[in-house]
Every structure is written in C-alpha cells, then in structure tokens.
Amino acid sequence: DFTQQVVTAIKNNSLDAMKKKFCSQCDVLMIEQVHCLSGRERTQAELALALDPLIDHGKIIIFTGNQLPRTIPNMSNSLRSRLAGGIITSINPPDFETRKRILVRKAKSQGVNLGADTVEYLARHLKGDIRRIESAVIGLITKSSLLKRPINLDLATEIIHEIVGDPEPLSVTSIKDMICNHFSLEPQQICSRSRKKEVALPRQIAMYFSRKFTDSSLQVIGREFNRDHATVLHSVKKIEKQMKISSKFKSQMDYLKDQLEKQKWRP
Structure with missing residues (x-):
C-alpha cells in the first residue's frame, strides 16, 4: 500500500x-x-x-x-x-467467453475440473467483476465439500439462486421489445409485412429466441409477430443454420443471448 x-x-x-x-x-x-x-x-x-x-x-x-x-x-x-497524462481507458465487465475462462481457471487452481454444462450455466448467470465470479467458484467448491455432494449443474443452480435470486421469466413480448431496441426498430416495424433484411433478420432472431427462451407454442409466437406457425419454424431453422456457417453471426447471437439473460435474472 x-x-x-x-x-x-x-x-x-x-x-x-x-x-x-x-x-x-x-x-x-x-x-x-x-x-x-x-x-x-x-x-x-x-x-x-x-x-x-x-x-x-x-x-x-x-x-x-x-x-x-x-x-x-x-x-x-x-x-x-x-x-x-497517460492513456485512460475503461475496463468493462468480462464477456461470456471470458467469464467461462475465468471459471475454468479458478476451479483448476483449486484442483477442480468443472463440467462444460456447469461452466456454461455459471457463465450465463454470473455478471459483474472477476471477484464475484471467482467467489462463486469458491462457494460451489465449499458447498460441495461440506455437503459431500458432486459439483454438477444442480449444485451450480443452487449457488446461482443464492447469489443472484430467482429468474424472471421472459415473454415473447419482452424478447421482441429487446430485439427491437437493439436493432433500433419500432414494434410495428418488426410485426409488419416488410421483407427488407434490416427488418426481416431481427424478426427471425426474435422468433428464434422466443422459441428458445419461452414455452410459447409456434402459433402463439407467430401471432405476436403477425405470422403463422410455419414461418416461425422456418425462422428458427434459418437462424440455427446461419449460426453454424458464420462465426461472426454466432458471436452476435451469443451477445444477444447474454443481454436476454441479464433481463431474466435480477441483480
């Protein structure tokens, strides 16, 4: 000091x-x-x-x-x-991939290898600085040791519940609003008949996340976007295909998924 x-x-x-x-x-x-x-x-x-x-x-x-x-x-x-007089820059909270690396490194430093699904889950729900992420790993290992329980997804879920709180369920409407905000669109635009790429792609993305994050049926999702169930299914498949062939697009989708997770969990 x-x-x-x-x-x-x-x-x-x-x-x-x-x-x-x-x-x-x-x-x-x-x-x-x-x-x-x-x-x-x-x-x-x-x-x-x-x-x-x-x-x-x-x-x-x-x-x-x-x-x-x-x-x-x-x-x-x-x-x-x-x-x-020097270079001034901000240090942003670690992104999803960085959080995964921090979790793996911290666990290994304690002699523990976390399963891929556990790492993925923790990284999705732990936001904030490195200390918070590392303390979650310590809490996970400590609880496992005290209760004689394996470190798995169930135990990770309990730790997240203790740290973050209860999840707020996402709705098709909240997903649509978030995607509209990200792409600077009005809700009426994304629900319009427009086939312009700057409107059609966000619509397909919103339908994809609505399918992944909610229990809503294809018909319910379709009504929210003024489309039929076949169009929703086509959109989901198209987004999945695009993520497989374009790493840039997948990164964008990972970012949007991260933003949706932030909405889902209370601080």
Missing part, C-alpha cells in the same frame, strides 16, 4: 530512500483505487514526485480507479495532471 509506505517513510525520515528504491527497483508500478488518495495531500505530493523519475526512465505505471482523474475530488493539480 503506497500510502502506508509514505507514512512509514515519513516516520523514519526516509522518504528520499523510498523514492530511490522505487526508481531503481521498480519496473512496473501499479496502484489500485487511486481515487482513495482523495484528500491525502502529503501522499499525493510524494507520489507525484516519485512518478517523475519513473516516467523519465520509461517505467510502466498503471493506476486503477472508479473515477476519471478530472473528477476525483480533493486531488492536487500536480498529481491530477500526471494521471491525466
């Missing part, structure tokens, strides 16, 4: 030695939650001074925080300018 090092160095009257150590021994400096330095004037001043030789020697410096440098309150101009 940089703040603690500064406090210790001040008490020992060894600030210069600390900064020299940083410059000579540090190839990469990473400080998390830099926003927590707000109001700590002495720490900010010493950090700003310590950064200069690191920058001059081409060292790698990484800061993380939940605010932009310009919005952190009670931050000195000298430190703020140094923070703003």
Whole structure:
C-alpha cells in the first residue's frame, strides 16, 4: 500500500530512500483505487514526485480507479495532471467467453475440473467483476465439500439462486421489445409485412429466441409477430443454420443471448 509506505517513510525520515528504491527497483508500478488518495495531500505530493523519475526512465505505471482523474475530488493539480497524462481507458465487465475462462481457471487452481454444462450455466448467470465470479467458484467448491455432494449443474443452480435470486421469466413480448431496441426498430416495424433484411433478420432472431427462451407454442409466437406457425419454424431453422456457417453471426447471437439473460435474472 503506497500510502502506508509514505507514512512509514515519513516516520523514519526516509522518504528520499523510498523514492530511490522505487526508481531503481521498480519496473512496473501499479496502484489500485487511486481515487482513495482523495484528500491525502502529503501522499499525493510524494507520489507525484516519485512518478517523475519513473516516467523519465520509461517505467510502466498503471493506476486503477472508479473515477476519471478530472473528477476525483480533493486531488492536487500536480498529481491530477500526471494521471491525466497517460492513456485512460475503461475496463468493462468480462464477456461470456471470458467469464467461462475465468471459471475454468479458478476451479483448476483449486484442483477442480468443472463440467462444460456447469461452466456454461455459471457463465450465463454470473455478471459483474472477476471477484464475484471467482467467489462463486469458491462457494460451489465449499458447498460441495461440506455437503459431500458432486459439483454438477444442480449444485451450480443452487449457488446461482443464492447469489443472484430467482429468474424472471421472459415473454415473447419482452424478447421482441429487446430485439427491437437493439436493432433500433419500432414494434410495428418488426410485426409488419416488410421483407427488407434490416427488418426481416431481427424478426427471425426474435422468433428464434422466443422459441428458445419461452414455452410459447409456434402459433402463439407467430401471432405476436403477425405470422403463422410455419414461418416461425422456418425462422428458427434459418437462424440455427446461419449460426453454424458464420462465426461472426454466432458471436452476435451469443451477445444477444447474454443481454436476454441479464433481463431474466435480477441483480
């Protein structure tokens, strides 16, 4: 912790030695939650001074925080300018495939190999940062050990229920609304007789997800989109075929499926 090092160095009257150590021994400096330095004037001043030789020697410096440098309150101009002088980028929550890799890696680090269906299920329902995903794996392993139960889809379902809550069932209407929103269409457009690709494809996608996510019959789905049951069945098969031949299209469908799952589960 940089703040603690500064406090210790001040008490020992060894600030210069600390900064020299940083410059000579540090190839990469990473400080998390830099926003927590707000109001700590002495720490900010010493950090700003310590950064200069690191920058001059081409060292790698990484800061993380939940605010932009310009919005952190009670931050000195000298430190703020140094923070703003680098590349600023956001770190988004891990996507579906990344969540799967995190789950597999964390489980293996605990000596456990998760089944593919368990990984898939957990990745679908666990949103948020890496810590939350990893804690779910620990919870799964711990519960398995305490209850002497195998780690499988049933146990994973219980863990998700404890972490996330009960699922909100999706309806054909909610799926249609979500797809319309994604493709910037009005509900009346997707239900129209238009065969334009920019309308027909979203309609087919909405029908496909309605079939996969709900218990509604082909006839019920068809009525929602002003189509007959044969058209719904044709749309489902067409989407399935397209996903097999186009990895780009499958990625798009995975993304949309992920968005629907977010609607389905309460935070």
